[in-house]
Amino acid sequence: MGAFLDKPKTDKTNVHGEGNGIKYGMSSMQGWRICMEDSHIAEAIMSQSSPYKDWSFFAVFDGHAGHHIANRASSQLLEHLITSDEFRQMTKALEENNGTLTDSTLKLLETGIKKGFLSFDEISKSSEINKSGCTAVCAIVTPTHIIIGNLGDSRAVVAGKNDVFGTEDHKPYLEKERKRIEDAGGSVMIQRINGSLAVSRAFGDYEYKDDPRLPADQQLVSPEPDVYIMKRNIENDEFMVVACDGIYDVMSNEELADFVRDRLVVHDDLREVCDDVLDECLTKGSRDNMTMVVVCFPAAPPVNVHRKEAEEAWVAQVKTVINQFLDDTVAAEDFKKEEDMVTLKSVLDKVTAKGLLPTDLRVPTHTVTTLAQKILTQRDIKHV
Template structure:
């Protein structure tokens, strides 16, 4: 098992003080390691502490400052891990994807590297028939070397893409760690997406590619909605672990469908 994850529904405790306009912070993240579990574990243990130290103190231009804080945090975490990795004998060659979700009041920021994903389930306004339709929104962007911009960067750095992998080996084009691939254009600069939550939002899935190898994002959302609906019919309330049950069932179903990879799923319920 090379995945790692972290759940901090209340991240306020990690900060000495919050900007006056911010009342609450939450943080959830999934890290999918390769070449070992050290990079994913390091990120799960350290990234949020760096984020807390760098979180903006002022409220002016908060959106811009939060994005800069996430960029700086990813760079710092990568540098810190590579420094530790290079001091080992033999040198650690681990790497990891990262999909991190920071909730600042009702605004969600997702910073990601690699192919772990974040997906939002939003219920549309009721239709004439009285049924509410579910819309699946992608909150992250995949980074693999078959994508044109990613491949061009790797080739400009002197690397090659063979059989959809960097140097024929690495499946992702951005990651934490992977010191031996930094010289061929594998970077730790995340994509950052922002989304304002609404009362129509039901939940967010954060999961590694083990889930999405056997589920499309839309299928995963529909599967969870069905499980949650069945739970309500059985009289189980959300407080009784309905979401935890649904999350477990989704991960188990991914394994049952023949996913040969690690499967880590975080299900974050949204309520106003």
């Protein structure tokens, strides 16, 4: 079986919330992997103290070779950021200028994020006994800015009405990453560090950070993030996605933005939007754990009542056809043995024969398959 299961685990963990004028939803799924190594943070209100009560914080951590560092990051990284000297200096400066982020306070914020990442990685090293690592992408949303810290190949995407922004992955074969790796005595083979690790920046992975002559940001694997600072555009900014590479393995930034935008007009629950993305990525062939947070800003597209009702009516029809087919199949005389199973293909063929494929609706390709799998599981019918 190796690193993969015989069947994907499609049960999802969800959270949602709102605050500071934004709404968010989160979904995570183990998928084909033998264990779940992702973790996350979603705080619509970053902290109860000023200025953070007006800020929001979201992060996704994608673990590899274990979940230890990813779980630790989700519980400790935010505290490392807030307690850095730069964040304390920034807090004092903001108190003196009515909370306005200036060039100087933004610089403190950028430096604080970088030092907070480095501090977290160093402290974790002293207590770390396994070889796990994790990528990290975090986003701070203030009333005026979006600040993103990225480490590895998880990614944040900010979608506006007229543009899509995405963070840059840290891959060993990129020129600036390759140079650091080679300067540290390593090599890049088959697009991996020493032919093994597929990301060039991460928390953990301490066997790649053991040269005592080099500072942390010059090791084979660096824990220093890239930091992106963007001014918010209230009229243009629609939503932001913070997600692991299990999503981006099968969707480009633009494809993801288009898909999310299309789902927002039929779902008023952001958890369902995230679920749709994960199921679509599974259908497209993603074999990884998947975790995604979607954050909606005031300019996000509203629900289209007519499309929502049309899709709900179509889903109800499909469910009726599937349940009737299963009732007939299970009741049949030749379906009595313990080893008898329904094939998923036979269920899908029945839906197709009834002419219920969504030709006139912009329904995701995974929808019929996902509905069939859920109904089979709910009815405790063995299937292949």
